Amino acid sequence: xxxxxxxxxxxxxxxxxxxxxxxxxxxxxxxxxxxxxxxxxxxxxxxxxxxxxxxxxxxxxxxxxxxxxxxxxxxxxxxxxxxxxxxxxxxxxxxxxxxxxxxxxxxxxxxxxxxxxxxxxxxxxxxxxxxxxxxxxxxxxxxxxxxxxxxxxxxxxxxxxxxxxxxxxxxxxxxxxxxxxxxxxxxxxxxxxxxxxxxxxxxxxxxxxxxxxxxxxxxxxxxxxx
Amino acid sequence: xxxxxxxxxxxxxxxxxxxxxxxxxxxxxxxxxxxxxxxxxxxxxxxxxxxxxxxxxxxxxxxxxxxxxxxxxxxxxxxxxxxxxxxxxxxxxxxxxxxxxxxxxxxxxxxxxxxxxxxxxxxxxxxxxxxxxxxxxxxxxxxxxxxxxxxxxxxxxxxxxxxxxxxxxxxxxxxxxxxxxxxxxxxxxxxxxxxxxxxxxxxxxxxxxxxxxxxxxxxxxxxxxx
DNA sequence: CGCTGCGTTGAGCTTCTTCAACGATCGTGG
DNA sequence: CCACGATCGTTGAAGAAGCTCAACGCAGCG
Numbered sequence: 087x088x089x090x091x092x093x094x095x096x097x098x099x100x101x102x103x104x105x106x107x108x109x110x111x112x113x114x115x116x117x118x119x120x121x122x123x124x125x126x127x128x129x130x131x132x133x134x135x136x137x138x139x140x141x142x143x144x145x146x147x148x149x150x151x152x153x154x155x156x157x158x159x160x161x162x163x164x165x166x167x168x169x170x171x172x173x174x175x176x177x178x179x180x181x182x183x184x185x186x187x188x189x190x191x192x193x194x195x196x197x198x199x200x201x202x203x204x205x206x207x208x209x210x211x212x213x214x215x216x217x218x219x220x221x222x223x224x225x226x227x228x229x230x231x232x233x234x235x236x237x238x239x240x241x242x243x244x245x246x247x248x249x250x251x252x253x254x255x256x257x258x259x260x261x262x263x264x265x266x267x268x269x270x271x272x273x274x275x276x277x278x279x280x281x282x283x284x285x286x287x288x289x290x291x292x293x294x295x296x297x298x299x300x301x302x303x304x305x306x307x308x309x310x311x312x
Numbered sequence: 313x314x315x316x317x318x319x320x321x322x323x324x325x326x327x328x329x330x331x332x333x334x335x336x337x338x339x340x341x342x343x344x345x346x347x348x349x350x351x352x353x354x355x356x357x358x359x360x361x362x363x364x365x366x367x368x369x370x371x372x373x374x375x376x377x378x379x380x381x382x383x384x385x386x387x388x389x390x391x392x393x394x395x396x397x398x399x400x401x402x403x404x405x406x407x408x409x410x411x412x413x414x415x416x417x418x419x420x421x422x423x424x425x426x427x428x429x430x431x432x433x434x435x436x437x438x439x440x441x442x443x444x445x446x447x448x449x450x451x452x453x454x455x456x457x458x459x460x461x462x463x464x465x466x467x468x469x470x471x472x473x474x475x476x477x478x479x480x481x482x483x484x485x486x487x488x489x490x491x492x493x494x495x496x497x498x499x500x501x502x503x504x505x506x507x508x509x510x511x512x513x514x515x516x517x518x519x520x521x522x523x524x525x526x527x528x529x530x531x532x533x534x535x536x537x538x
Numbered sequence: 539c540g541c542t543g544c545g546t547t548g549a550g551c552t553t554c555t556t557c558a559a560c561g562a563t564c565g566t567g568g
Numbered sequence: 569c570c571a572c573g574a575t576c577g578t579t580g581a582a583g584a585a586g587c588t589c590a591a592c593g594c595a596g597c598g
Contacts, residue, residue, distance in 0.1 A: 147449070149457035150535040157449060169442035172435070178449050201434075208427075208434040209398070215441040216395035220404050223373070223383060224450040230495045233585070261545065269456045275588060276546055292545095308501035309376040312461045459553075487577065500554060503577055518577095539598100546593080556583075563576080568569105 089190075092139055096163050098214055101206035114194035119183035130177050132170025138162050142258070143186025145179050146266065155223070156267040158218075158280040159259060160183070165214060170269070171197065184259065229269045232309060235278050237268045240307035242288065246297060253300075258294040315416075324440055326430035330529070339422040345409035346424040346512025356403050360419040366387050366412025368421075370484055370489065371405050382493040383451075385410070385485060391440060396434035397423065407455065410485065427529070432494050455495045459534060461504050463494045472523060 093107055102110065116139070119125060125136070125143065136143075138160050145158040145166060157179055160166050163183040170177050173196050201207050202229055228237045241264070245255040258262060279295075280286045285307075288298045297303060317335055319325055329337065332506075342365070345351060351362070351369065365469055371384040371392060386392050396403050397420050417520050427433045454463045467490070471481040483490060491501040505521075508514045513525045513532070523529060 109422070112421065145454045147457060149453075153457055155453060155456040156414075157452060169445045172438040172442040173446065175446070178446050178485065198435075202431040205428040205434070207432075208431070208438070209424075210543095211505040212398040212437060212441065215438065215445065219395045219441065219444055219448065220399065220401070222445065223404050225371045225452055226381060226383060226448065227375075229452065230381040231373060231379055260543095271587065273546070273547085273588085277586095280546080310441075361560085486575095488575095497555065498577070499579085503554095506578080541598085542596090544582105544592105544595085545595105547589085548589105550588085552587075554583105554585085557581090559578105561576105561578080564574090566572085566574100568571085568598085 093190075093204065096137055096165075098137070098165050098210050099207070100210060101194060102204065104186065106200070106204065109200065110192075113200075114190045114192050117189050117191055119187045119189070121186050123183050123198045125181040125183060125189070126167070126177050128180050130168065131175050131221065132194070134173060135165060135171050136181075136189045136191055136193055137165045139188040139190055141189075142184040143181055143187060143189070144184050144263065145181050147179050153271075154266045155269060156263065158221075159263075159267065168211065169187040169218075174291055232307075233273055234268065234270050235282070236306050236309055237270075238275065238278050238282070239287075240294060241268060242297060243300075243303055243307055253297045255295050255297070257295065261293075317379075319416075322363055322391075324391050324436050325365070325433070326436060328430065332430065334424070335426065336418075339426075340416045340418050343417055345413045345415070347408050347412050349410060350391070351407040351409060352403050354403055354406050356424060358401060358403050358420070360423065361391060361394045361397050362407075362415045362417055362500075363391045363537040365414040365416055366422065368484070369407055369415070369494070370410050370412060371407050371423070372492070381494045382489065383492065385489075386449075388521055394437065395444075404425065408486060410489065418457050425485075426509055447513050458501055458533075460494065460496050461508070461533050462530075462535055464501065464508070465529040468521060468530055469495060471525075479523045480497050481521050483521065487519075 090107065093110060095152070099107070099110065117125075118140070128147070140162055143159070143160045144156050146154050146156045148154055159167065167177055167181065174194075201211060228240065232240070242249060242255060245257070246252060248310060249255055259267070261275055262272045263271045268275065279290050279299075282303075283290050285302070287297075287302045289296045289298055316337060317500050319336060325333070325336065336423065343362075345352075345367070356405060365440060366388055369386045369392060370382050371386070372380050372382045374380055384392065393403055393407065400420075421511055427437065452524065458466070471483070475481050485493070488498045491498045494501065500525070505514070508529075509516050511528070511530045513523075513524045515524055
């Protein structure tokens with residue numbers, strides 16, 4: 087079945103033996119979500135964690151007034167909500183499917199047994215959590231030390247490297263979502279993209295953005311004033 | 313020796329056997345730092361990680377213009393810079409001793425061998441990293457979704473629970489450091505503490521702050537306007 | 539065809555930072 | 569022991585960045 091071939095592609099599970107893959111396949115369950123459907127809410131009991139199989143999932147926090155800050159956006163092969171498993175607490179954020187999505191769910195208890203029998207799996211998980219920490223540290227740095235234009239520039243450059251260092255990048259999420267990911271609001275993002283265009287740094291055509299002045303963007307991303 | 317009794321108190325090392333403690337003691341080195349001395353800089357190769365034995369250590373990011381954002385402040389028994397060990401990368405932030413401090417240093421390679429032989433140690437480390445992630449998520453939420461008065465209120469309440477739910481809390485760090493931890497600057501923090509005082513929510517005497525209206529502070533911390 | 543979600547633009551305002559000056563405290567060296 | 573300088577905290581006035589509120593255009597879809 088294709089589930090097995092998917093599992094073998096997930097970096098987190100690299101290094102498992104064939105019987106261990108079978109064991110893993112026994113304990114997981116598949117779950118489907120429609121676009122816009124909630125996967126879990128902050129405060130729900132963390133009885134296990136997830137791996138995205140298809141689609142796109144956002145992890146986010148909400149303020150009382152309804153403002154949203156996206157913490158992560160995960161695509162196929164990426165695990166999420168692992169942290170709750172190891173501290174036995176509730177989910178510290180919300181999760182929602184941005185597109186029609188399918189996830190695998192791995193229950194806490196069975197996974198802990200699996201990991202204790204598998205040093206390789208433990209090391210994979212340690213590496214995954216460490217990467218997550220590094221990304222968070224970067225987000226905190228951006229939010230606290232950079233102005234919004236700098237965050238936008240940094241994100242465009244990030245997308246460029248993600249997409250093969252092309253000078254034309256395609257946004258995989260809507261601009262309202264992007265604004266929330268960058269810690270701002272759609273209006274501000276729109277103004278900044280327009281300003282970057284007028285300065286000749288980028289040219290923008292809907293979700294297609296072309297980088298015209300890479301050095302200029304890099305200066306901005308480092309903290310230069312616009 | 314007292315080193316051994318210290319090691320046995322560190323939560324991260326809980327569950328090791330006596331010979332494993334001996335092994336641990338063999339691979340670590342002690343390091344002393346004066347107040348204000350740098351421990352490592354962002355970008356240094358991450359050849360191992362640390363545990364605070366005495367003193368106080370801050371982990372922080374710097375912007376080009378020199379503005380600082382503190383990520384963590386660690387005291388005795390707390391490990392730091394573990395993440396770099398598991399992704400084999402450079403340190404993603406700076407570390408500096410806020411007081412005269414002593415740390416133990418655990419080299420990467422020896423520790424990885426130790427952890428692979430010890431499921432309990434691996435689980436401890438997974439829990440530690442997960443807690444770290446949760447704290448980061450909380451910091452991101454504060455920076456992005458709360459105004460500065462809300463962050464101050466939340467921090468005062470946090471200190472109160474840390475210090476036995478007393479209504480009188482004592483700041484363990486200077487106000488300039490606190491400002492940097494909360495993502496603002498000393499001037500703004502000073503004005504806000506003064507305003508909270510005028511509103512009758514707190515009374516402030518140097519590093520001693522008394523909570524007068526706990527409910528009021530909690531409203532603020534949740535996002536209410538001042 | 540109208541509705542709804544998404545993106546854009548404009549005007550005004552709030553919050554926070556910047557810049558500057560000043561007082562207090564503390565550690566140190568004369 | 570006192571005086572000095574450095575660091576820290578506070579306060580004031582001005583400015584900048586980004587947010588709120590409101591209106592509008594546009595595309596996709598029932």
